Amino acid sequence: MRCILYLLLASILIVSCKSKNHNYIVYYNRVNDIDSMYRMANQPEKAVKQYRKLFKRYSPKNQERIKEYETYIKLADQYQQNFGGKKSLYKLIPLIAPYEGSYKKYFGLYQKYGIDSSEVKQRISDWKKGLNKRLVDSFTIAFIRDQAEGRKNPQLMIKNDKINAQLLKWTFETYGYPSLQKIGLIGNNNVFMPLHPFFSHMIDAEEYAYLKAKMLEYIKSGDCVPRDYANMVDRYSLQISKKGMVYGIYPSYDAVIDTIKINHNRKSIGLPSFKHTSKITKDYFKK
Numbered sequence: 459m460r461c462i463l464y465l466l467l468a469s470i471l472i473v474s475c476k477s478k479n480h481n482y483i484v485y486y487n488r489v490n491d492i493d494s495m496y497r498m499a500n501q502p503e504k505a506v507k508q509y510r511k512l513f514k515r516y517s518p519k520n521q522e523r524i525k526e527y528e529t530y531i532k533l534a535d536q537y538q539q540n541f542g543g544k545k546s547l548y549k550l551i552p553l554i555a556p557y558e559g560s561y562k563k564y565f566g567l568y569q570k571y572g573i574d575s576s577e578v579k580q581r582i583s584d585w586k587k588g589l590n591k592r593l594v595d596s597f598t599i600a601f602i603r604d605q606a607e608g609r610k611n612p613q614l615m616i617k618n619d620k621i622n623a624q625l626l627k628w629t630f631e632t633y634g635y636p637s638l639q640k641i642g643l644i645g646n647n648n649v650f651m652p653l654h655p656f657f658s659h660m661i662d663a664e665e666y667a668y669l670k671a672k673m674l675e676y677i678k679s680g681d682c683v684p685r686d687y688a689n690m691v692d693r694y695s696l697q698i699s700k701k702g703m704v705y706g707i708y709p710s711y712d713a714v715i716d717t718i719k720i721n722h723n724r725k726s727i728g729l730p731s732f733k734h735t736s737k738i739t740k741d742y743f744k745k
Contacts, residue, residue: 482680485516486728489526494734496533497741506534510541520553521683523742524730527553535567543571551578555585556643590640593633598645600625604656616662623663630672635681653686658708661694670694677727684727705729 492512496505509530518527527550534541542549547568554561561582565575603618629636636653645651660669670691676682685707692708695701703710705727706720721731730738 480516480680481678482516482519483678483684483726483728485512485519485680486521486677486684487725488512489519489521489524490728490730490734493524493526493529493730493738496529497737498734502533503537503539506530506537506539506541510534510539517680518549518553519680519683520550522685523738531567535570544573547571547573548581551581552585552639555582556638558644586642589642590633593629593636593641594645596625596629597636597641597651598647598649601645601649601651601656604659609659619659619663622656623660623665623669626657626660626669627665630669635673635676635679637681654689657686657690658693660690661698666694674727684729688724688727688729706732 488508489512492505492508495508496502509526513527513530518530520527531541531546531550533539550564551561554564561578562575565578568578569575600622604622606614606618609615626636633640641651643651657669657673660666663669670687673682673687673690677684677687688705688707692703692705692710695704696708696710703715703720705723706715707729717732724731729735
């Protein structure tokens with residue numbers, strides 16, 4: 459009896475330690491390694507096996523362009539390897555749900571594993587209903603405000619950015635990070651809500667240092683994608699502190715880039731290297 463209790467306590471400690479140590483920067487870097495296996499080294503079957511191991515430890519993300527969970531399922535199906543069937547396909551639905559209509563291209567795959575298109579549509583509809591309505595309303599207004607007069611009126615732009623920075627701080631403190639799983643990508647009245655450029659407009663805000671620190675925490679927890687953070691930090695470093703780019707994300711044609719240093723910085727937050735990113739981008743636009 460005493461041995462059983464010891465075993466139970468040991469298993470609880472192991473599980474708790476695993477959950478505490480799930481730093482998603484480790485996850486993103488592992489995704490980059492695995493992605494290069496099939497994309498650059500042409501080892502798709504090896505990539506499937508490594509993805510399977512990774513997704514047993516971490517709840518999968520499905521980052522823009524890399525789309526690691528989609529890639530895992532498609533490659534596993536193509537090479538007739540086990541990926542979890544229906545269970546994994548159901549897990550994929552909320553990851554592709556923010557991208558309007560993108561789920562339709564997977565109807566054939568879902569049907570192959572016994573999930574009809576009406577069930578997929580219903581789950582997408584349920585996902586939308588589960589979004590945080592208060593945040594969707596607030597960010598719809600914020601994105602309209604962000605683009606007021608095409609950001610050509612400096613006084614209005616500064617005023618609106620300040621209001622939006624306060625909204626972000628309130629959101630972080632009240633609901634956490636406004637991820638795709640909380641607010642989606644399309645707001646009310648089909649307002650497009652990409653966080654990537656939105657955060658880059660926060661560089662003049664009093665809340666910048668707070669937002670920067672919190673976003674790094676949210677990268678580690680898996681809520682914030684590294685690219686959104688890197689874009690904001692790069693713009694601040696270029697335009698406010700005048701120190702040049704840190705991660706090489708923000709577009710700038712006259713910035714001097716130390717490739718080795720920036721690749722090191724990119725890895726520190728889970729971004730792929732310049733060379734790897736170039737290959738991902740080329741593949742993305744081919745499609």
